[in-house]
Amino acid sequence: MNSNFIQVQNAEMVFNTKKGRFHALREINLNVAKGEFVTLIGHSGCGKSTLLNLIAGLTLPSSGALICDNREIAAPGPERAVVFQNHSLLPWLTCEENVHLAVERVFGATESKAQLKARSLAALDLVNMGHAATKRPHEISGGMKQRVGIARALAMEPKVLLMDEPFGALDALTRAHLQDELLKIVARTQSTVVMVTHDVDEAVLLSDRIVMMTNGPAATIGEILSIDLERPRNRVELAEDTKYVHYRKEVLDFLYTRHGHVEKAA
Template sequence: MEKIIQERYVQLENIDMTFFTKKGTFEALKDVNISIREGEFISIIGHSGCGKSTVLNLIGGLLRPTQGNLFCAGREIAGPGPDRAIVFQNHSLLPWLTCAENVHLAVERVFGAKEGKAKLKQRTQDAITLVGLAHAADKRPNEISGGMKQRVGIARALAMEPKVLLLDEPFGALDALTRAHLQDELMGIMAQSGCTAVMVTHDVDEAVLLSDRIVMMTNGPAATVGEILEVDLERPRKRLQLAEDSRYNHLRSEVLKFLYERHARKAA
């Protein structure tokens, strides 16, 4: 039976987010509305302080909005849950555990009450294999590279079988070549998993390469959605071919134009 794609799989409706601090109130977001389709890859981009990570944390249930409604797969988002897994810029691996043990920890937490040890082990192995780290399963974090650590973080998130994968600048701390390699790998991983993904990034090329749509945020305070750009490039996408693709370069220019104009307004 053909899968019916939900057009409003993740829904942010009239979201306001105000932080109350000792120095007073800070209105981070104002009237944010975003609809994300099931299986879609969305990037959120904008200048520093535009509330990108705040949007991600709201979807993840780490924050509650001051006003508005949040939904995932038809249910209100009222807090963190295994249906929404987050991959941070810092991989946050436990140094005394192996790669496989770090992944297994998440698997056991989510599925341990209803599945036996053999099934849990298989889930762990499948996730490690999916990110191409079967050869490093028994290594500890200090024995692998930064890029491999980030792949373990992605494997740990996907092992939970989330409905939505949330990525907060997952490759921001990596060198350019490692970053490019992991971007290519992430495209393959997402194609296999079919997971819905929302990624925060500062990198225009990364956003255009990976995304189905790019949500471009206005400057803060009281940031909101400025524009949403449809990335109508065929998949699978090949980095070297896209470098000379006129449509790719047009989309890249549209994002840069938006960011440049926002920077000019902020400077003025």
């Protein structure tokens, strides 16, 4: 296994704002192995999404370097697909057409229309949304929209799947169902995943490692917790698993004891 598939090397991120310079991230060093599922967790404002955007190439670091598959990350690319909390589907297109947009961008120069259509439908089938191929976003539920967003990302056959709280806006039952589906999809595709979450249970259930961020400004990686739980994982069985309970407590201790969140007075 390539343990340096994604490399973040001493990355810093400083934003120039109307109120002056804001130091968002400092001294970020992280290696992600090929096929690994890593979650980023921490309190609001700790730079989780900023770090994900750096890996996506949506923003460039103030200093330091980011590398994916031995190439420096200097811009967005189809080898790094992003799934946001907002599904970002185009409302005037069907589910299949929304997926087709991404497929055409990556494979349009080398494949026929029939092949592109087959890719789009296969991606929808992967997330159990083949039945909704001809429906438009307003005709399906929030959870279904998010499935289509994931299908669109997977249709590009990315080397890395980047997810920014993809289930954060969903109700608890829908979120749990999509978490279980994501576990199955990742097992089938062997995707490398970096995911931002606020949900401790989600982090422990899905991850191979949990990267715990210190509070901002100038946030950094506080601790990294390896999750040694066999796959495939079953949330009901894990609920009383002593190792699962231990990992959950470790993350909670970090977030609320070692790096407790203190609300600023108004």
